[in-house]
Amino acid sequence: MTEEQFVKRIREVGGEVYIVGGWVRDKLAGNTPKDKDYVLCHMKEECFCTLFPLAKKVGKSFPVYLIEIDGNNCEIAFARTEKKQGHGYKGFSVVYNEDVSIEDDLFRRDSRMNSIAMKLPEKIIVDPFHGSEDIKNKLICATSEHFSEDPVRAMRAARQAAEFNFSIAENTIRQMEKCGCELKNEPTERIMNELARAMVTKIPSIFFRYLQKASLLSLIFPEIAALIGQTQPLLFHPEGDSFEHTMLILDLVAQKSTDPAVRFAALCHDLGKGLTPKAMLPHHYGHEKTGITALAQWNQRMTLPARWYQGAAFVIKEHMRAARLAKPGKIVDLLLKIEKNPLGVDGFCIVIKADSKVLPIYLQRIHFxxxxxxxxxxxxxxxxxxxxxxxxxxxxxxxxxxxxxxxxxx
Structure with a gap:
């Protein structure tokens, strides 16, 4: 079924069809839109099911249907409003009926740039909260005071800032702070989902910096927050403390590799510096060993993808000596280990070069x-x-x- 056919059938019975969310945002921003999500107004669920008896129903708290449109499985939802009554993302009562307007539906969404719809077939933009202005100004701003009712929205705002290289409005950062109490109790799967998406953004350091600005970093990723204030020898690290160094290396690696496991290894390569006793600073002797401990604590709190964990562990363990070995026997042994590491030879070398600035000759010629x-x-x-x-x-x-x-x- 084509989109034109789908819209025509809905309109013939008095319904309205809108494209919502990221597709509209990306279209207005001049980016390539991805999946289309549709919202229906002025239509009863029973009527929809009569029109599309083969539509697959998903979702428990409110109905969402999957229909193939233009060759893609698309989500079809009914316009709805939400009221916070409990904790976390499940603590909402939902109202969906033919009286809920598209403006009502957009009001419940997280940010103004995501609270825009396109009415079909006219392709009229419905933008009651001026999200298109935010897109032009590269700004993320909460649609309403209800932003903090779903705590993961704070992570989503930070992630989208990293994805689009947008700023987050100060009042929205304050609303992100309010998410802290519930965010620490959210299912780790939701936390991991946002982390995984952040790791493939254009500038992933922005994600962690905004979480820190909103006082959330220590709640969600304490191993990264522990790097803040951990000083380093200025001769080797003019960029600042261990957190600044990690953010720098993360972004350098992101420029060279789109592999989230390689980027995660860069994020974790100096994880042990967060456990360095203050009396030892600015030196971090043995952080290759304490880094494994910190990574294991992270993995125990929320199960990391196996390749992420194994790749990061290998980089933590080997990143210091990889740039310094001189004895031929040890070089041979290390090269053979690198060949089998989860990140691949090139992934490992990308992290080491970012951290050390120059690869030793044996890593430059590792394939040969x-x-x-x-x-x-x-x-x-x-x-x-x-x-x-x-x-x-x-x-x-x-x-x-x-x-x-x-x-x-x-």
Whole structure:
């Protein structure tokens, strides 16, 4: 069914159809819109079901239907209003009927730039809260005082600021602060969903900075908040404390990789510095070990994707010595570990280069060296060797190859 056919059938029985949310926002911003969500007004659910008997109903607290339109599965909802009566995102009573207007529906939404609709088929923009002005001004502003009633909206505002490189209005930051009490008790799946989406934004550091401005960072991601104020030697870190350094590396890595696991590893590479005793500052001896502890605490609180966790753990453990090794045997061992790490060779090297500014020659040539190591002919292994002796022989051959290659560069 085409959108034109869908709209015509709704209009024939007196209903109204609107496209809402992100699609309209992105269209007005000049970005490529993604999935379309539709809202219906002046229509009873029973009438809709009669018109579209094959529509699949989803959602429990209010009806949302899935219909294939123009080849895509689209969400069709009825205009509704909400009233906060409990805790968290489930603590709402919902009213949806044919008397709820599109303006009523838009009023319940989080930010003004998301409270815009397009009426079909006329393509008339309905913008009662002047969200289009916010888009022009690159500003995120709460639609109403009801913003803080769903606590995850605070994270969504920070994430969209990072996604679009928008500012958040000061009064909206104050409303984000009010989300703290309920946010810390929200299901970790909702927290992880926003984190995952933040990790693929244009400038992910903006997400964490706005959470800090709204006094939420220590509640949601205490391991990152712990980096604030942890001083570092100025000679090596003129950018500031461990938090500033982490934000800098995160954004540098984001410029080189779209892989959220690689970006997360960058976020976590110095996680152990948050556990450094104040008496030791500005030095952070052993933060490679305390970083594993901090990461494990994070994972215990909210289960991280396995590849994120494993990749971050590998970077935390190896990022300091990766840029400093000199002994051929240790270099061989590390290169073979890097080859098997969850982030891939290139992902690991992107983080190390961002952190160290320059890759050592053996990491610059890592693909060639690994190919060289795997060229060792096992047929040349002495026949009398057994078990571990064979592994030691293979390692020795690779060390010889590394030394020969290194000498050729001198």
């Amino acid at each position: 060296l690994l190919k060289l190591f795997h060229s060792v002919d096992m047929k040349e292994c002495p026949i009398e060797l057994k078990g571990r002796e064979i592994a030691n022989w293979l390692r020795s051959q690779r060390i010889v190859l590394l030394k020969e290659y290194s000498s050729s560069l001198l």
